[in-house]
Amino acid sequence: MTIDEKSGATTRREFMQGSLAVAGTLLASQLSGPVASAEAQPKRPNLVFFFGEGQRHNALSIAGNSIVKTPNQDRIAREGIRFQNAFCTNALCAPARATALTGLYSRSTGALSNEHNHVPLPSDIPLFTDLLREAGYEVAILGKIHIRNGVEERYWDYYFGHNSPGNDYANPIFKEGRRGKIGEQKQYFNVYPDDLTVDRALSWLAEDRGDKPFCLLVWFVAPHEPFFRPRRHLDLYADGVIVPKPKTFDDDLKGYPGKPKSFGEAKNKIGTTSSHVAASSLEGLAKNYYAGLVAVDENIGRILQYLELKNILDDTAVVTSSDHGFFLGEWRMFDKRLMHEPSIRVPLAIRYPKRIPSGTVRKEMVIDTDLAPTLLDLAGVTIPGHLQGKSVLPLAKAADPSFRKEWYYEYYEWPNPEGVRPHRGIRTDRYKLIHYVEDNAFELYDLANDPEETNNLFGQPQSAQLQQDLLSRLEKLRAAIPERKVPENLIPAKHPERTGPFEGV
Ligand SMILES: [Ca+2]
Numbered sequence: 253m254t255i256d257e258k259s260g261a262t263t264r265r266e267f268m269q270g271s272l273a274v275a276g277t278l279l280a281s282q283l284s285g286p287v288a289s290a291e292a293q294p295k296r297p298n299l300v301f302f303f304g305e306g307q308r309h310n311a312l313s314i315a316g317n318s319i320v321k322t323p324n325q326d327r328i329a330r331e332g333i334r335f336q337n338a339f340c341t342n343a344l345c346a347p348a349r350a351t352a353l354t355g356l357y358s359r360s361t362g363a364l365s366n367e368h369n370h371v372p373l374p375s376d377i378p379l380f381t382d383l384l385r386e387a388g389y390e391v392a393i394l395g396k397i398h399i400r401n402g403v404e405e406r407y408w409d410y411y412f413g414h415n416s417p418g419n420d421y422a423n424p425i426f427k428e429g430r431r432g433k434i435g436e437q438k439q440y441f442n443v444y445p446d447d448l449t450v451d452r453a454l455s456w457l458a459e460d461r462g463d464k465p466f467c468l469l470v471w472f473v474a475p476h477e478p479f480f481r482p483r484r485h486l487d488l489y490a491d492g493v494i495v496p497k498p499k500t501f502d503d504d505l506k507g508y509p510g511k512p513k514s515f516g517e518a519k520n521k522i523g524t525t526s527s528h529v530a531a532s533s534l535e536g537l538a539k540n541y542y543a544g545l546v547a548v549d550e551n552i553g554r555i556l557q558y559l560e561l562k563n564i565l566d567d568t569a570v571v572t573s574s575d576h577g578f579f580l581g582e583w584r585m586f587d588k589r590l591m592h593e594p595s596i597r598v599p600l601a602i603r604y605p606k607r608i609p610s611g612t613v614r615k616e617m618v619i620d621t622d623l624a625p626t627l628l629d630l631a632g633v634t635i636p637g638h639l640q641g642k643s644v645l646p647l648a649k650a651a652d653p654s655f656r657k658e659w660y661y662e663y664y665e666w667p668n669p670e671g672v673r674p675h676r677g678i679r680t681d682r683y684k685l686i687h688y689v690e691d692n693a694f695e696l697y698d699l700a701n702d703p704e705e706t707n708n709l710f711g712q713p714q715s716a717q718l719q720q721d722l723l724s725r726l727e728k729l730r731a732a733i734p735e736r737k738v739p740e741n742l743i744p745a746k747h748p749e750r751t752g753p754f755e756g757v
Contacts, residue, residue, distance in 0.1 A: 296631050297569045297604060299467040302552055303352060304574030305396060305476045306588060309597035311545055319493060320542040324553035328572050332603030333612040333648050340620045342662050343576035343588040343595045345398045345417055348620060353379040355624030355639035358662055362736035363399060365665030373402025380624035382406060384467045387633045392456055395449040395471035407432040412452045419445045419473050421480035444482040446472045450551040454558055475544025478530040482547045489539040497581060500706060504584040510708040512693030519671030520587035527669045531586040538580050569604035569630040589672040591661050591686045592705055604630060608648040616655040617681060618644050660729035678726040685722040
């Protein structure tokens with residue numbers, strides 16, 4: 253499969269494209285060869301990777317949230333390492349999940365948006381779980397997968413998943429599979445999907461696999477829209493809980509001062525988006541959102557409890573994060589997609605006492621392309637050179653201010669009911685520049701002095717040099733990421749306002 257053959261590529265770009273292709277070849281040859289013997293390797297930890305759905309970085313009690321209580325995620329963080337500046341690189345379900353599994357940007361996976369129903373995740377890109385399997389791991393993925401055409405086709409020792417964005421919270425639908433074969437879709441009745449997912453995960457954990465280590469991915473669907481709660485939490489937050497109103501909530505009524513049209517016209521607004529009636533009020537939305545996260549935390553606790561009872565918790569590296577963040581009323585928004593802080597910041601914590609001292613907290617910027625290399629590193633498996641992130645485990649030993657100075661953000665999906673237009677951007681530890689590519693509009697923030705992104709500095713005379721510098725760095729970052737060209741006939745319907753499919757994106 254070709255990557256990008258149309259542009260006058262730089263040497264760096266050609267090199268990276270080449271390395272990506274080599275990685276694919278490597279995987280194919282490894283998969284056809286003998287599977288590595290687990291006995292020949294030193295004892296490797298089990299891996300559990302909990303992936304949240306739109307969980308904000310501060311939707312954790314350990315992060316200071318005054319409403320939601322998350323004792324189990326707090327425990328993972330408290331007994332391991334917690335990253336206070338973790339981010340996703342494309343705040344949307346399907347692309348973020350493809351990134352988590354591959355360690356590559358959307359630009360390189362080709363899984364650009366939720367709407368690419370027929371675009372496969374290219375088979376020559378290994379998932380980190382493919383590499384773990386070659387190294388002798390049993391691999392399982394359960395819950396909300398939402399990477400169409402790409403994950404069901406891979407080998408899983410156990411699969412119990414669905415590809416819908418939100419599933420049916422009362423009567424969920426799943427496919428189940430074993431040893432590389434996935435069965436037909438089946439509906440289950442009167443059960444909360446994440447409860448059922450964890451029931452299945454616990455059953456799979458209890459199976460005899462001899463000395464083989466396991467890698468278990470439990471990916472939750474709550475609190476995705478329509479934000480249904482489990483029945484046991486119907487009354488949670490019924491009385492006396494005040495949902496704080498963000499200070500930008502009423503910017504909607506003021507015409508979004510300082511923001512470009514592309515931002516102001518986004519339709520993911522609480523109370524006014526007719527296609528999203530489940531977000532009709534901030535209070536209702538926030539309480540349902542947090543109640544869903546309480547159920548997620550309880551289910552994480554069920555797995556931790558099992559590992560503890562079996563006396564394998566300390567032999568298991570536990571990672572918990574989320575695909576992207578979520579607006580809870582900032583600029584009257586819900587949902588995600590945009591490059592603003594509530595949308596791109598995610599939780600990230602890892603517990604593995606053999607390599608991570610308890611109580612470690614780090615401020616370095618880590619991103620979702622780091623997940624796959626980190627999980628491979630935890631397993632002691634060589635990290636392939638084509639991965640675009642890096643293991644965060646060195647930060648468990650010592651802080652490293654040079655770990656990452658800046659990173660690239662991208663968002664492609666268009667058209668969409670949320671009315672969020674394609675954009676890309678650069679975030680450094682202090683600044684953020686966002687470029688809406690269709691109308692060539694920009695936002696620029698000094699996050700040190702303006703963490704809530706209220707004062708758009710773009711175009712202001714005192715920012716001229718800064719914005720030029722950031723624009724140039726943004727282009728360099730983008731050019732260094734190889735592009736997986738999406739076949740023209742598989743690109744979603746052209747929006748009338750677009751100048752061309754993905755033109756300039
Ligand atoms: Ca999501």
